[in-house]
Amino acid sequence: MTSLQRRASVACALTACAATLVTGAPAPAHATPPTPTPTPTATPHLRFAACPDSVPNPPAPEHVECATLAVPLDWSHPDGRRVRVAVSRVRASGPPAERRGILLVNPGGPGGPGLPYAVTKRAKLPESVRRSYDIIGFDPRGVGHSAPAGCGRMGGLFDTPGADPVPVGPRAERAHLHSLRRMADDCAAGAAGALPHLSTEQTAYDMDAIRAALGERRTGFLGVSYGSYLGAAYAAHFPRRVSRMVLDSVVGPWEWYDFDLRQTRALLRQREVFFRWVAEHPGRFGLGGSPEAVREAYLRARTGLATRPVDGFGAAAFDRAVYRALGRTERWTGLADGLRASLRDGDTGALRPDEPFDGPESRNYEAANRIVKCADGHAPTPRRVAADIRRTRRLDPQPVLTGIEASTCAYWHHRPAHRTRLGSPGAPPVLLIASAHDPVTPIEGARRLRHRLPGSRLVTLHQDYSHGVFASRGNPCVDGAAAAYLVEGRLPAADVHCTGPGLPEPDQG
Numbered sequence: 001m002t003s004l005q006r007r008a009s010v011a012c013a014l015t016a017c018a019a020t021l022v023t024g025a026p027a028p029a030h031a032t033p034p035t036p037t038p039t040p041t042a043t044p045h046l047r048f049a050a051c052p053d054s055v056p057n058p059p060a061p062e063h064v065e066c067a068t069l070a071v072p073l074d075w076s077h078p079d080g081r082r083v084r085v086a087v088s089r090v091r092a093s094g095p096p097a098e099r100r101g102i103l104l105v106n107p108g109g110p111g112g113p114g115l116p117y118a119v120t121k122r123a124k125l126p127e128s129v130r131r132s133y134d135i136i137g138f139d140p141r142g143v144g145h146s147a148p149a150g151c152g153r154m155g156g157l158f159d160t161p162g163a164d165p166v167p168v169g170p171r172a173e174r175a176h177l178h179s180l181r182r183m184a185d186d187c188a189a190g191a192a193g194a195l196p197h198l199s200t201e202q203t204a205y206d207m208d209a210i211r212a213a214l215g216e217r218r219t220g221f222l223g224v225s226y227g228s229y230l231g232a233a234y235a236a237h238f239p240r241r242v243s244r245m246v247l248d249s250v251v252g253p254w255e256w257y258d259f260d261l262r263q264t265r266a267l268l269r270q271r272e273v274f275f276r277w278v279a280e281h282p283g284r285f286g287l288g289g290s291p292e293a294v295r296e297a298y299l300r301a302r303t304g305l306a307t308r309p310v311d312g313f314g315a316a317a318f319d320r321a322v323y324r325a326l327g328r329t330e331r332w333t334g335l336a337d338g339l340r341a342s343l344r345d346g347d348t349g350a351l352r353p354d355e356p357f358d359g360p361e362s363r364n365y366e367a368a369n370r371i372v373k374c375a376d377g378h379a380p381t382p383r384r385v386a387a388d389i390r391r392t393r394r395l396d397p398q399p400v401l402t403g404i405e406a407s408t409c410a411y412w413h414h415r416p417a418h419r420t421r422l423g424s425p426g427a428p429p430v431l432l433i434a435s436a437h438d439p440v441t442p443i444e445g446a447r448r449l450r451h452r453l454p455g456s457r458l459v460t461l462h463q464d465y466s467h468g469v470f471a472s473r474g475n476p477c478v479d480g481a482a483a484a485y486l487v488e489g490r491l492p493a494a495d496v497h498c499t500g501p502g503l504p505e506p507d508q509g
Contacts, residue, residue, distance in 0.1 A: 043212045044069060046087060052145060055088055055116045064090050064119050069213055071141070073197050075205040083194075085206050086145035087138045088118040094131030100487060101243055102216050103133035104207060106140070108225030108249075110200070111368035113144035113361070121222070124471040126483040133220060133486070140230075141206060142191075142198040142368045149198060151190045151367035155183030155408070158358040161314030164306055165401050166393070173386050177410075180385070183370065184411035191371055196414045198368065199375035201421070204234040208241060218243040220486065224468055225249045225441055231430075232422040232449060239426035244486050248433040248470045252445025253422045253452060256373040257380045257406040261388060262442055264404055268396050270326045270439035273465065277503050278336050284506045285336045287343075299398060301342045313348045321351040323402040327440040327467040333507040369405050377419035379409035403440075423452025431485045431492075433459045433469045433478060435500070440467040457492045464500030475500065 051066035058064055068084040092099050107117045118137030122130060139146035156163065156179055167176040188195060207230075211219040220243045223231035228247035235242050252259060275291040275298070282289040287297040306315035325335035338350035355362065380388075385407045392399045430453050434446040443460065450456045459481050461469050469475070470482045477498035484490045 044209075045215075046210075046213045048089060051088060051115070054113070054144070056119050058090055058119050058123065062090055062093060064088055066115065068145075069206075069209060071206050071209050073194060073202075075202055083141055083147040085138055085141060085210070086115050087136065087210055088115045089137075090118050090122050090135045092130070092132055092134050098131050099134075100132040101134070101218065101220055102136050102211070102214055103129070103220040103222055103486070104136045104138070104210065105221075106138075106223045106227030106230055108223075108227050109143070109365070109369060110140070110226045110372035111143055111365040112226065113139050113365075115139045115144055121471065126471070126479055128483050128487045134214075136210065136214070138206075138210060140203045140368075140372075142194070142371060143364060147194075148364045149187075149191050149194070149367045149371055150363060151183065151187040151370065153182075154186050154363075154366060154370075155179040155181070157183065157366060158363065160312030160317075160358070161309035162316030164315040165319055166315070166399060167389060168393070173389065176389075177382050177386060180382075180408045181411040183408045184374075184413060187367060187371055187374075187408075188413040190367065195371065196375055196416070198371045199416075199420070200230055200233045200372060201237070201376070203230060203372075204237050207234050208238050211241065217241070221245045222470070222486075223247055224470075224472075226251055228432075228441075228449070229420075229422065232452065233420050235427040235430070235453065236421035236424045239424040239428075242427050242430070244428075244489065245430040246433065246470060246482050246486065247430060247446075247449070248472075249438055249441045249467050250432055250434055250443075250446035250449050251441055252448045254445075254448075255377045255406075255419065257404070257409060259445070260404040260406050261392075262444070263440060264392060264399060264401060265395065266439040266442045267323065267326055267400050267403070270437070270465065271322070271400070273437070273503075274326060274332055274335070277332065281506050286340055287336060297343060298339060301339045302398065305342065305348070310342075310346055310348045313352065317348075317357070318351065319400050319402045320357065321353070323400050324353070326400070327438075329465050329504050332504065336506070370408050373406045374409040374412040375414065375416060377416055379412055379415065380407065382410045385410050423449060425454050427453060429453065429455030429457065429491055431457055431459065431482060433482065434461070435464040435466055435469050435473075436460055436462045437465040438467045438469075439465075455491075457495055459492070459496040459498065461498050461500045463502045465503065473500070 046067040048065035048067045051064055066088045068086050070082045070084050072078045073081045073083050105117050105121050106114050114137045118135045122135040142149035167173045218241050221231045229251040231245055231247050275294040278285050278287050278294045279289055279291050288294045302318050305318050325331040334350055341347040341350055432446045432450055434443040446458055459478055461478055469478055475498055481496050
């Protein structure tokens with residue numbers, strides 16, 4: 001099938017969900033939708049067809065197919081306005097006798113598209129899992145092909161060069177807070193009446209609607225990063241409909257703003273590890289033979305770009321590059337090479353992302369990320385946001401604040417009355433997986449969440465510094481434990497401790 005034929009065949013199935021959310025009157029500033037309650041309705045069926053071009057084809061003879069499902073915008077008012085959620089499926093490759101049901105998958109975020117994930121994550125799963133489960137991906141509401149949300153300029157987030165994200169001094173702090181207020185205003189204008197309903201809780205109800213539409217009594221689930229938070233929310237609302245659940249790189253049960261702060265401090269620790277690693281290879285990187293020298297080179301590179309951006313690449317873009325690289329050690333060589341190139345000849349090519357930050361997918365991600373976080377719980381005050389920036393700068397004068405996305409919730413137009421419920425004693429025990437030194441979702445989050453999922457087990461990958469573990473790091477100990485649980489239902493008798501790879505050797509330049 002040609003690309004043009006494929007797009008034409010997709011049009012009927014996905015046109016409705018490619019539209020952005022219909023705007024309406026903004027929600028009142030403290031309006032909170034009631035907690036959704038299941039309401040008996042006729043169960044719809046999914047009509048699968050071709051997928052959009054953003055979904056890759058798996059190797060033959062396997063096949064991916066897509067559909068859309070109409071769900072209430074507000075599950076507490078099931079007869080009201082509806083949005084369409086895009087769903088993908090790759091069927092189990094084994095015979096019917098081996099089939100264990102469906103495994104919904106979510107890649108993280110919030111804001112990450114899940115439609116292609118049925119193909120891309122499935123390709124990395126152990127063969128026994130691929131043979132046993134229909135892998136089900138979906139774009140969460142507000143994301144990708146599921147009525148994508150937009151926030152316009154987002155308070156200048158996409159300006160090039162952007163404002164320095166680390167404000168120093170009262171005037172800079174006031175400007176920073178003003179940009180957060182403008183971001184909240186832009187999201188209120190962009191999402192309008194949908195603003196309170198693009199939440200994790202509502203998405204959990206969408207997941208159960210997908211389960212019902214597929215004709216399954218229970219659902220398996222694999223959630224990575226934010227996906228772990230979404231899975232825990234599903235377990236809170238539908239504990240008896242969980243079959244087997246793997247939560248990898250776990251977001252802890254904190255308010256989003258508190259989680260963001262924990263992540264920021266973990267990134268500071270990780271950056272020190274990165275400085276030491278670069279210093280251990282002075283001949284390869286040429287940035288110095290001590291952590292202090294590497295740090296000085298790092299600060300010179302950032303200061304230079306903050307003072308004189310290169311083709312729009314300034315302090316904000318630099319910090320985004322560092323934020324992304326610190327979470328996966330296989331990106332460290334590229335970061336170090338980028339620092340060297342920037343210092344030697346002003347070349348920022350190695351630091352730039354593959355896709356433009358102001359592209360449509362990135363804009364949707366950034367908008368959905370803030371909207372979901374601010375819909376999920378309580379917000380900080382502006383005073384606390386400013387105080388926490390100063391407190392973080394006392395830990396390190398030049399922190400990376402890129403991940404404190406929930407700071408804009410200080411000015412949000414919708415104020416949720418309650419936090420997202422996570423976990424339930426009525427759910428079956430699940431499998432939690434964590435890297436010992438993951439700076440994006442620190443391991444403390446997994447230890448905290450397990451208390452809300454009694455009987456659950458934790459698989460820890462020691463001597464590892466990266467985000468995303470199962471079917472990602474290629475560790476037989478981790479992958480074997482998870483596969484045995486998913487396929488055979490064998491939860492480990494105790495927590496599992498696996499040995500990781502340690503820090504990598506630099507790629508050859």
